[in-house]
Amino acid sequence: MKPKMSRSTSRTQTRNNHSKKISLKEMMALRKKELVDGKLSVPDSVTPDPYEFCYKYLEDFRRATLVGTETEVMCDHKNDWDEKHPESAARLSEIINRIATLCLLTRCDVLAFDNICSQSDVQLIHSNFLFETLKRVSKIRKTDEREQEATKFDGVYFSKDTFKAAMRALTWTINVTKLVCQKKYHNGFAIVRPPGHHARHNAFEGYCFFNNVAIAAQKCLKEKLCKKIMIVDFDVHHGDGIQEAFYNRNDVLYFSMHRYENGSFWPNLRESNFDYIGKDEGKGYNINVPLNKVGARDTDYLAIIFNLLLPVAYEFHPDLIMISAGYDAAIGCPEGEMLLTPGFYSHIVQLLSGVADGHIVMVLEGGYFIPSLSESAALSIKGLLTDPCPLLEETGYVQSSVVETINNCKGVLFNHWNCFSAVQRFEYTPEYKFNPYEEHIVRVKYFGEVEKPPYTTRGYYPEHSQLAYDDFSSFISRFQSNENNYKSYQGTGYAFEPITLLHAPDRKSHSYEDPARLVRILELMEESGLSKRCIEIKVPKDRNDYEYCLKVHKECFMEKLMSNSIKSYQDLYVNKHTAKAAETSVSLLLTLVDAVIKENVTNAAALIRPPGHHATVDKAQGFCFLNNVAIAAKYAREKYNVQRILIVDFDIHHGNGTQDIYYNSNEVLYISIHRFDNGNFYPFKPSAGAKFVGHGPGEGFNVNIPFSNEPMGNSEYLAAFLNIILPIGYAFKPELVIVSAGFDAGINDPLGGYNVTPEMYGQFIYLLKPLANGKIIVALEGGYNVNTTGYGMLMCIKALRGESVPTPPDVFDKPINKHAAQTIREVVAIQQQYWPSLNVMKRIADQVFHCRYNKEFKEEMYTADKFDPTNEEC
Numbered sequence: 001m002k003p004k005m006s007r008s009t010s011r012t013q014t015r016n017n018h019s020k021k022i023s024l025k026e027m028m029a030l031r032k033k034e035l036v037d038g039k040l041s042v043p044d045s046v047t048p049d050p051y052e053f054c055y056k057y058l059e060d061f062r063r064a065t066l067v068g069t070e071t072e073v074m075c076d077h078k079n080d081w082d083e084k085h086p087e088s089a090a091r092l093s094e095i096i097n098r099i100a101t102l103c104l105l106t107r108c109d110v111l112a113f114d115n116i117c118s119q120s121d122v123q124l125i126h127s128n129f130l131f132e133t134l135k136r137v138s139k140i141r142k143t144d145e146r147e148q149e150a151t152k153f154d155g156v157y158f159s160k161d162t163f164k165a166a167m168r169a170l171t172w173t174i175n176v177t178k179l180v181c182q183k184k185y186h187n188g189f190a191i192v193r194p195p196g197h198h199a200r201h202n203a204f205e206g207y208c209f210f211n212n213v214a215i216a217a218q219k220c221l222k223e224k225l226c227k228k229i230m231i232v233d234f235d236v237h238h239g240d241g242i243q244e245a246f247y248n249r250n251d252v253l254y255f256s257m258h259r260y261e262n263g264s265f266w267p268n269l270r271e272s273n274f275d276y277i278g279k280d281e282g283k284g285y286n287i288n289v290p291l292n293k294v295g296a297r298d299t300d301y302l303a304i305i306f307n308l309l310l311p312v313a314y315e316f317h318p319d320l321i322m323i324s325a326g327y328d329a330a331i332g333c334p335e336g337e338m339l340l341t342p343g344f345y346s347h348i349v350q351l352l353s354g355v356a357d358g359h360i361v362m363v364l365e366g367g368y369f370i371p372s373l374s375e376s377a378a379l380s381i382k383g384l385l386t387d388p389c390p391l392l393e394e395t396g397y398v399q400s401s402v403v404e405t406i407n408n409c410k411g412v413l414f415n416h417w418n419c420f421s422a423v424q425r426f427e428y429t430p431e432y433k434f435n436p437y438e439e440h441i442v443r444v445k446y447f448g449e450v451e452k453p454p455y456t457t458r459g460y461y462p463e464h465s466q467l468a469y470d471d472f473s474s475f476i477s478r479f480q481s482n483e484n485n486y487k488s489y490q491g492t493g494y495a496f497e498p499i500t501l502l503h504a505p506d507r508k509s510h511s512y513e514d515p516a517r518l519v520r521i522l523e524l525m526e527e528s529g530l531s532k533r534c535i536e537i538k539v540p541k542d543r544n545d546y547e548y549c550l551k552v553h554k555e556c557f558m559e560k561l562m563s564n565s566i567k568s569y570q571d572l573y574v575n576k577h578t579a580k581a582a583e584t585s586v587s588l589l590l591t592l593v594d595a596v597i598k599e600n601v602t603n604a605a606a607l608i609r610p611p612g613h614h615a616t617v618d619k620a621q622g623f624c625f626l627n628n629v630a631i632a633a634k635y636a637r638e639k640y641n642v643q644r645i646l647i648v649d650f651d652i653h654h655g656n657g658t659q660d661i662y663y664n665s666n667e668v669l670y671i672s673i674h675r676f677d678n679g680n681f682y683p684f685k686p687s688a689g690a691k692f693v694g695h696g697p698g699e700g701f702n703v704n705i706p707f708s709n710e711p712m713g714n715s716e717y718l719a720a721f722l723n724i725i726l727p728i729g730y731a732f733k734p735e736l737v738i739v740s741a742g743f744d745a746g747i748n749d750p751l752g753g754y755n756v757t758p759e760m761y762g763q764f765i766y767l768l769k770p771l772a773n774g775k776i777i778v779a780l781e782g783g784y785n786v787n788t789t790g791y792g793m794l795m796c797i798k799a800l801r802g803e804s805v806p807t808p809p810d811v812f813d814k815p816i817n818k819h820a821a822q823t824i825r826e827v828v829a830i831q832q833q834y835w836p837s838l839n840v841m842k843r844i845a846d847q848v849f850h851c852r853y854n855k856e857f858k859e860e861m862y863t864a865d866k867f868d869p870t871n872e873e874c
Helices: 024-037 052-057 090-101 128-137 143-150 162-181 212-222 240-246 298-316 342-351 370-384 400-413 466-481 516-528 546-550 555-562 578-597 628-640 656-662 714-732 758-768 786-801 818-831 855-862
Strands: 065-069 109-111 187-191 229-233 252-259 286-291 320-325 360-364 439-444 492-495 603-606 645-649 668-675 702-707 736-741 776-780 843-850
Touching (some): 052 758, 065 090, 162 187, 162 212, 162 320, 187 370, 212 229, 212 240, 212 360, 229 240, 240 252, 298 400, 298 714, 342 466, 360 370, 370 466, 400 843, 492 578, 492 786, 516 776, 546 555, 546 578, 546 628, 578 628, 578 776, 628 645, 628 656, 628 736, 628 776, 645 656, 645 714, 656 668, 656 702, 668 714, 702 714, 702 818, 714 758, 714 818, 736 786, 758 786, 776 786
Parallel strands (some): 065 109, 229 252, 229 320, 252 286, 492 603, 603 776, 645 668, 645 736
16 A cells, blocks of 8 residues: 555655745745745656647637628529528528627628639539539529429429529639638638538539538648648538548548438438448548437437547547538427427537637538528537527437447547547447446448439428418527526636735645746736736725635634644645735636626636635645635525536546535536545545435535546546536536636646656646536646646646637646546446436447348347347348
């Protein structure tokens, strides 16, 4: 067994004992020098420089959002022989009307482009035949002749303006993409039609003529504006044209979530299934997520995002994300029959905004229920503008068919992506006793039949009854009537008071919890300009929060603290300023709670010390006196009636004080990711283990993620966020998120021993930001390497503002270590009974079964328990 060590190490260091008094400024300069020189901290590595990426992004501010659209030429394209055709000009005009009504156009740069793309641009993806065909057919004046031409292609119509509209849509897409690639804009949305993701090399298809996204991606790669592009396609139909264009490439990752129904949904292609993962160099870079039942909700798509999209996105590390933004999975669309709410689209945009420096280009594809189409597009733009995301309603149970699809995808991608290394495999044999609740067998099913020409040109699209139309329209109206769905970003606040620097060790001794930790954060904020881009919140001079401290701490303890009767000991030092610094830190944090709840700012960072998460109701310990975060949660609950508060603690030490205070409560969900070492790491308590889940009403509201045995880094922490923290956090539906932000799991920290880089902390905040209607407060806890702590908090504040935060290049560069994988699986197994959103993770068989069925057996195949994988048909 390892010997127990205190949080401050047993090593002693001496300093020169200066008899003369020195100023606070001089003291801080001296302490900073000692810390940076390594006298109080492990020196930073020289090669490679662990802060290299932070330097590059230090002064990088958020640029504007670009919207590219035109309502004239692109709206002239219409079906002359079928006025009811769903791919109509209203799709474009109503989006523009809605975003104008919400005043979003005034917050974006709306550019008109006077150039037109060339034939050579089209031929980056398409054949010369296809280009000339569209040009020729668009010149045909007789409607019946154009309709006859349409019978040669699956699901298209031609008008005399189709060629001009398609060229204009492609031009807008290319221009917006290039401007974002050139970093002249932070992100952008090309609101265009006709759509493009079905258009293939030599065929028009599915309302599409030129493949806008594929051509723009190829052009930017060819012109070396970027090296790698991730295309995310959430249109309800599979973007078979994009897949075809990049199927054997590894510089473009195509990720499509689409309705499939085992091939019985259009475009009915075998190659739209999950086992089509790319070819040659592109193997693993084509990811299809086929949905085999209608009615998928926000929670089902979130499960796909957490389990597949985000892990792969972080590992792929693209320079640009392009989104094929089809809104036919939105509620009310008759083609999709899915139930995504408009608010979901702002969540997917913001969850992806930590990747690729936030450089995202959205391009309009489908969406054929105008009320949900226009609302969803508007919420997407609000996501690009870093506005608070609406609270989502359904975020718990995941459909069994979606769980099956996710595990099918993991099964075929396991050997291609390290991000899936937490998955356990098992060898399946006919004698194996299969447990469907814990295990999964990968089965490929296909019942489709591809239509052949001549194709139908009229009435091939589904339509709503008037009753269904009214019901869905009523849902959108109710969504619009909730003002909480339309909050705008009000700025990022921060709070600091100099008195917190006066709590300092005397000159004869030292402590890693030194004022220089906070000084470094302030210096970097000034150097980067963040202090000017954020809003400083000052504590009112007459503020007194003693009564709220008493709601968490015992009165006898408070009296002892305020009278300076607490004695210094191994992991605690006290001076005459300690009580005032601790009290001021509480007031700073509660002042930020006021500002965020009242929406004076959207989110905030509390630059406070001493830290608090080890402080219990009656004991100061581990550098901590008052439990700042626990008091803030109690304050928000009692003063503002906040019903659900999420505390996420990523300090490397378990926040035993916070856990103890809320262990019996269901008002606060406490999630801690920490170093445990089987109980041999500070605070040396078994209650930091995974089995401690809360008690009484609080059972299930305490989540410990206790790492042991090996140093953990970016990959292990991110895996825990994606597999545990986000699924539980979304299911809890918090109204306020408070982060106990300790940076001692960071690289070069003298007490932590882990290797999380500063930029990774910014990614954590990006992942948490969509929760709680954007109400998130980051409160400083530990972190004892001044540079790691300084840059770590800087990246968190940049994330709060929606600025670019670098993606660590080492994320999933190798499989996560086996001990982290084991911990993640253990926590998931324990917490599944409380959080159904975790029921996705299963052990997966190391074989893939390809299944054949006759038509008579088709209805039975949807029942999993009637399918025998040992059947000779497989």
